[in-house]
Amino acid sequence: xxxxxxxxxxxxxxxxxxxxxxxxxxxxxxxxxxxxxxxxxxxxxxxxxxxxxxxxxxxxxxxxxxxxxxxxxxxxxxxxxxxxxxxxxxxxxxxxxxxxxxxxxxxxxxxxxxxxxxxxxxxxxxxxxxxxxxxxxxxxxxxxxxxxxxxxxxxxxxxxxxxxxxxxxxxxxxxxxxxxxxxxxxxxxxxxxxxxxxxxxxxxxxxxxxxxxxxxxxxxxxxxxxxxxxxxxxxxxxxxxxxxxxxxxxxxxxxxxxxxxxxxxxxxxxxxxxxxxxxxxxxxxxxxxxxxxxxxxxxxxxxxxxxx
Numbered sequence: 224x225x226x227x228x229x230x231x232x233x234x235x236x237x238x239x240x241x242x243x244x245x246x247x248x249x250x251x252x253x254x255x256x257x258x259x260x261x262x263x264x265x266x267x268x269x270x271x272x273x274x275x276x277x278x279x280x281x282x283x284x285x286x287x288x289x290x291x292x293x294x295x296x297x298x299x300x301x302x303x304x305x306x307x308x309x310x311x312x313x314x315x316x317x318x319x320x321x322x323x324x325x326x327x328x329x330x331x332x333x334x335x336x337x338x339x340x341x342x343x344x345x346x347x348x349x350x351x352x353x354x355x356x357x358x359x360x361x362x363x364x365x366x367x368x369x370x371x372x373x374x375x376x377x378x379x380x381x382x383x384x385x386x387x388x389x390x391x392x393x394x395x396x397x398x399x400x401x402x403x404x405x406x407x408x409x410x411x412x413x414x415x416x417x418x419x420x421x422x423x424x425x426x427x428x429x430x431x432x433x434x435x436x437x438x439x440x441x442x443x444x445x446x447x448x449x450x451x452x453x454x455x456x457x458x459x460x461x462x463x464x465x466x467x468x469x470x471x472x473x474x475x476x477x478x479x480x481x482x483x484x485x486x487x488x489x490x491x492x493x494x495x496x497x498x499x500x501x502x503x504x505x506x507x508x509x510x511x512x513x514x515x516x517x518x519x520x521x522x523x524x525x526x527x528x529x530x531x
Contacts, residue, residue: 254335274511313354362476364510366489
């Protein structure tokens, strides 16, 4: 596993740098790209690691990106989608070793595109790009369209983070994202279950399940709250229905059947039979955290159907 690149926070004016962590073999024959949900603090991909196994087992290396790391002040969702599309698009680059350093090599487009929540909205927005059309697309509670109810719920949490700080906003967010009957978690919004920092090779990042700490500098707490606020507001009036409808490849929505935030009404598919929706029973906004076993099984079937 590589160490994540340092990411610029969205409140900085400097050119942003994509924060990422890579799981699996560097020479794996396939590549999966994952875009994260809104996280007050980047968790080094802990939210996705409990369900990364099917991708790793099917010969993918998995690059997990902090979706907000490319955000700039004043961005809307379309701006962020365009920036990620430019960043992920295949391009020619020079080889890094002699004697063939002068010969270009072309980066390949991802074989699988995965997006969770905001990351899912960004992935769907990119589906008009021709280079995405050879990919399989997995969306975890990734809204295709935001209606008044979703706008209102997200704005309530964002306004609380702005006015009262991160702990109050986290409590509100947990009320709508945790699974039915599940205990409230104190981890950063959007993070996985308490053991989500376990990777397939059992390594552990020391900050993956970090909770807001009263001893943390006030400036860092304010920055986390601003990051959360900006990220949630990006989803206002999101609408990628046309991009999804015209996408020619396999596309799978996975969502919690009892989610109180992103629901079935916020998801759309195209007319093709390989566009599907799977509702995970007894799961909320984070089906991959509430029922990781079922989500792993669903992902294994999705990949297996396309690899055979």
